[in-house]
Amino acid sequence: MKSRTLLTAVLLSSAVLCGLTALLAAPPNAGAPEPNLPSWNEGASKQAIMEFVGKVTRQEGPDYVPPAKRIAAFDNDGTLWAEQPLSAHLVFALDRVKALSPQHPEWTTTEPFASVLKGDIEGALAGGEPAISQIVTATRAETTTGEFEHAVRDWMATAKHPKTGRLYSEMVYQPMLELLAYLRANEFKTFIVSGGGIDFMRVFSERVYGIPSEQVIGSRGKLKFELKDGKPALVKLADLNFIDDKNGKPVGIQTHIECRPIAAFGNSDDDIQMLQRATTGSGARLGVIVRHTDAEREWAYDVTSSIGKLDAGLDHAQMSGWTVVDMEKDWKVIFLFEKR
Amino acid sequence: MKSRTLLTAVLLSSAVLCGLTALLAAPPNAGAPEPNLPSWNEGASKQAIMEFVGKVTRQEGPDYVPPAKRIAAFDNDGTLWAEQPLSAHLVFALDRVKALSPQHPEWTTTEPFASVLKGDIEGALAGGEPAISQIVTATRAETTTGEFEHAVRDWMATAKHPKTGRLYSEMVYQPMLELLAYLRANEFKTFIVSGGGIDFMRVFSERVYGIPSEQVIGSRGKLKFELKDGKPALVKLADLNFIDDKNGKPVGIQTHIECRPIAAFGNSDDDIQMLQRATTGSGARLGVIVRHTDAEREWAYDVTSSIGKLDAGLDHAQMSGWTVVDMEKDWKVIFLFEKR
Numbered sequence: 001m002k003s004r005t006l007l008t009a010v011l012l013s014s015a016v017l018c019g020l021t022a023l024l025a026a027p028p029n030a031g032a033p034e035p036n037l038p039s040w041n042e043g044a045s046k047q048a049i050m051e052f053v054g055k056v057t058r059q060e061g062p063d064y065v066p067p068a069k070r071i072a073a074f075d076n077d078g079t080l081w082a083e084q085p086l087s088a089h090l091v092f093a094l095d096r097v098k099a100l101s102p103q104h105p106e107w108t109t110t111e112p113f114a115s116v117l118k119g120d121i122e123g124a125l126a127g128g129e130p131a132i133s134q135i136v137t138a139t140r141a142e143t144t145t146g147e148f149e150h151a152v153r154d155w156m157a158t159a160k161h162p163k164t165g166r167l168y169s170e171m172v173y174q175p176m177l178e179l180l181a182y183l184r185a186n187e188f189k190t191f192i193v194s195g196g197g198i199d200f201m202r203v204f205s206e207r208v209y210g211i212p213s214e215q216v217i218g219s220r221g222k223l224k225f226e227l228k229d230g231k232p233a234l235v236k237l238a239d240l241n242f243i244d245d246k247n248g249k250p251v252g253i254q255t256h257i258e259c260r261p262i263a264a265f266g267n268s269d270d271d272i273q274m275l276q277r278a279t280t281g282s283g284a285r286l287g288v289i290v291r292h293t294d295a296e297r298e299w300a301y302d303v304t305s306s307i308g309k310l311d312a313g314l315d316h317a318q319m320s321g322w323t324v325v326d327m328e329k330d331w332k333v334i335f336l337f338e339k340r
Numbered sequence: 341m342k343s344r345t346l347l348t349a350v351l352l353s354s355a356v357l358c359g360l361t362a363l364l365a366a367p368p369n370a371g372a373p374e375p376n377l378p379s380w381n382e383g384a385s386k387q388a389i390m391e392f393v394g395k396v397t398r399q400e401g402p403d404y405v406p407p408a409k410r411i412a413a414f415d416n417d418g419t420l421w422a423e424q425p426l427s428a429h430l431v432f433a434l435d436r437v438k439a440l441s442p443q444h445p446e447w448t449t450t451e452p453f454a455s456v457l458k459g460d461i462e463g464a465l466a467g468g469e470p471a472i473s474q475i476v477t478a479t480r481a482e483t484t485t486g487e488f489e490h491a492v493r494d495w496m497a498t499a500k501h502p503k504t505g506r507l508y509s510e511m512v513y514q515p516m517l518e519l520l521a522y523l524r525a526n527e528f529k530t531f532i533v534s535g536g537g538i539d540f541m542r543v544f545s546e547r548v549y550g551i552p553s554e555q556v557i558g559s560r561g562k563l564k565f566e567l568k569d570g571k572p573a574l575v576k577l578a579d580l581n582f583i584d585d586k587n588g589k590p591v592g593i594q595t596h597i598e599c600r601p602i603a604a605f606g607n608s609d610d611d612i613q614m615l616q617r618a619t620t621g622s623g624a625r626l627g628v629i630v631r632h633t634d635a636e637r638e639w640a641y642d643v644t645s646s647i648g649k650l651d652a653g654l655d656h657a658q659m660s661g662w663t664v665v666d667m668e669k670d671w672k673v674i675f676l677f678e679k680r
Contacts, residue, residue: 068552145594202598213598214554223594225587225613232616234594241595242581247565254485254563254574255581256596257554258542273565276572 037182038332039175045288045330048323049179052286053186056262063284067187071261073253073274074180076194076201076218078267078308079290080209081172082161084299086121087307088168089196090132092155094121096139099151104138113138133240136197140221141238144228145199148236152203166337169208175331176265176290180209183263191261192216193253193274195245199236217252219244249274265290268308272316279320287322289313294328297338377522378672379515385628385670388663389519392626393526396602403624407527411601413593413614414520416534416541416558418607418648419630420549421512422501424639426461427647428508429536430472432495434461436479439491444478453478473580476537480561481578484568485539488576492543506677509548515671516605516630520549523603531601532556533593533614535585539576557592559584589614605630608648612656619660627662629653634668637678 040046055063056070077083086094097107097116107113112131115124125131140148161171180190192201192211198218205211222237244252250273253261263286264271264278275287291310292301302310317324325331333339380386395403396410417423426434437447437456447453452471455464465471480488501511520530532541532551538558545551562577584592590613593601603626604611604618615627631650632641642650657664665671673679 145598198595199598214596220595223591225590225617227616231620232590232613234590234617250565250572250574251563255538255560258485258539259553273572276567277565277574280571 037175037178039178041330041332043330045323045325049286049288052263052284053183053188055284057186065262065283069259069262070183070186070188071191071257071259072183072188072263073191073193073217073249073261073265073278074176075249075266075268075271075274076192076196078292079265079271080176080180080192081168082298083308084301085162085307086125087196088171089200090136091159091168092152092200093136093139094124095155095159096151097135100139137221137238137240140197140236143236145223145234145236148199149203152200156204164335164337166335169204170335170337172208172335173290173331174333174336177209179265180211184210188263190215191253191257192218193244193249193264194218195243195248195270197221198244217244217256219248245270247273250277253277262286264288266313267292268310269313272313275313275316275322276320279322287317287320288325289317289322290325291327293326294331294334297334298327300328377515377518379518381670381672383670385663385665389626389628392603392624393523393528395624397526405602405623409599409602410523410526410528411531411597411599412523412528412603413531413533413589413601413605413618414516415589415606415608415611415614416532416536418632419513419605419611420516420520420532421508422638423648424641425502425647426465427536428511429540430476431499431508432492432540433476433479434464435495435499436491437475440479477561477578477580480537480576483576485563485574485576488539489543492540496544504675504677506675509544510675510677512548512675513630513671514673514676517549519605520551524550528603530555531593531597532558533584533589533604534558535583535588535610537561538584557584557596559588585610587613590617593617602626604628606653607632608650609653612653615653615656615662616660619662627657627660628665629657629662630665631667633666634671634674637674638667640668 037046055061056065058064074080077087094116097113101107101117104113108117112124112127112135116135124135156167156169159168160166161168164171183190190211192205192209192215194201196218198216198220201218202213202216205213205216220241222239222241224235224237226233226235242248242252249271253274260281261278262281262284264275265288266275267290279285279287289310292299292308294300301308314324316322327334377386395401396405398404414420417427434456437453441447441457444453448457452464452467452475456475464475496507496509499508500506501508504511523530530551532545532549532555534541536558538556538560541558542553542556545553545556560581562579562581564575564577566573566575582588582592589611593614600621601618602621602624604615605628606615607630619625619627629650632639632648634640641648654664656662667674
């Protein structure tokens with residue numbers, strides 16, 4: 001590298017982060033190209049997505065975006081996979097309470113753990129966010145990152161969804177897998193930006209979604225570096241370090257990649273800020289809300305749901321021209337196992 | 341994607357994070373390949389580096405590492421560029437005090453700002469870490485990420501190093517630029533893991549080092565999402581969110597990428613934990629300490645230096661078989677401008 005060239009580059013550069021090697025780093029061949037989104041019905045949603053991708057990839061067009069800046073951000077629960085009746089991360093934590101209870105005799109008499117151990121999940125969760133936070137925290141604390149990874153992997157390989165009896169890795173939306181592959185075939189880099197635990201999702205994001213761990217952004221607890229039997233280990237602590245939800249989503253994106261997405265996909269009011277941030281830049285932008293309208297194949301819920309509440313998000317979608325995907329009408333198939 | 345194949349993959353997968361698309365995402369052609377590290381003298385350091393790279397890239401060899409797991413982590417200040425007499429980030433913050441002083445009349449009578457404004461840097465920094473932290477914090481707070489990026493870019497384009505009169509982008513070590521390019525040519529992914537501010541480094545990491553913003557890990561303050569004139573903005577807050585130094589370095593790596601590096605490069609005691617974490621896994625590993633031994637071309641400092649103190653790190657290097665690069669003996673050239 002010539003220093004003078006370098007210097008010129010530094011002096012002349014305009015506000016371009018995300019830059020050059022990110023371009024080279026884009027995985028154009030990750031996932032099989034799915035040019036036609038086969039599980040999507042023809043209609044306004046599919047059309048909006050394909051038109052947007054056409055615009056930003058047309059090299060001579062006014063909306064062309066170089067591959068380095070083709071960043072797409074996806075919420076996870078309710079956007080890429082089912083979140084009903086409880087989010088997978090919460091079910092995992094509830095199962096961990098049972099698995100860890102021999103080491104915590106005090107849990108048999110302390111709420112919300114006592115209810116969990118009696119199988120009264122509704123009672124355990126009656127305490128709302130604080131109770132959930134207590135459960136997630138207690139089942140994470142003092143675990144090394146390696147131990148936690150193994151616990152998640154074992155759970156994903158065995159735990160069954162209470163309604164479908166399927167593994168959680170089968171509860172992913174087939175049209176969204178196709179969309180991820182379609183975007184990557186068009187040299188987008190796909191990110192998960194979820195309120196869920198970052199260490200939980202990273203265990204399976206690659207295998208399930210084709211999204212490598214470093215492209216997963218989520219909530220995280222504090223970690224402590226320590227020597228265990230002379231070997232360095234990272235131990236999870238009870239304290240939270242960052243909540244990647246609502247206002248936190250654009251913050252999480254900034255912290256991890258500093259690139260502003262040009263497309264964002266969510267399903268609830270918790271995704272509004274991420275979509276605002278993605279869709280208010282200059283040039284072509286895409287905001288998509290996945291709306292749960294299919295009570296038969298999945299679930300139907302929106303304004304009154306305690307999980308995945310979608311209310312203000314619908315107003316924002318109308319004001320800002322976001323695409324609202326109607327799961328019942330827009331998707332030929334939701335889960336791949338329906339087809340068998 | 342066939343769900344049954346997916347399911348099998350999930351069930352059979354062993355503890356492999358960092359995974360498959362990370363492999364595809366590695367930028368094998370980023371930077372010109374520099375197969376011979378031309379600015380490095382022949383000797384034990386160059387040999388150790390090249391032997392390690394040879395081992396992990398030899399497909400039939402016992403130490404072969406697939407490209408997806410070829411993660412190399414570099415400290416920044418004192419490892420990739422000069423950190424004397426003060427780190428660039430601190431000089432930037434000191435210059436910001438002057439630039440922002442019209443908006444802060446109270447600074448003329450408040451330390452450490454009053455001393456900075458009088459040009460008495462030594463006096464301003466006499467308060468040690470708390471004073472430095474105050475300066476860095478005050479010059480960051482209530483700035484949007486976009487404003488901050490522009491301030492850094494302007495500063496990098498104009499500020500001159502007090503000893504050499506060169507731009508800070510010229511204060512990079514030529515042998516380390518060659519090493520970065522050499523590793524990338526061998527399908528490594530190169531990361532910066534620095535105690536410095538993440539938003540500061542990301543502005544120039546791509547242009548100066550060929551490292552995209554998402555591969556920069558550093559200390560960070562809290563951010564707030566807000567609507568400014570109806571447009572979403574991210575505003576930097578005074579509070580620190582994470583200090584990426586000492587014990588924090590392996591934590592920062594885990595948080596950002598979850599992959600454990602197989603090679604790590606540092607220059608001070610602050611890098612010990614990162615090197616421990618990188619070099620204690622199974623298989624071939626490389627730990628490198630850059631030792632500042634050249635008082636003429638750069639600076640000579642180690643055990644007694646307040647900046648970049650290297651003391652325990654030398655003991656660890658000996659115990660753990662880390663390579664200690666002697667800048668005077670091992671490097672033909674340190675800065676490219678020497679050659680002109």
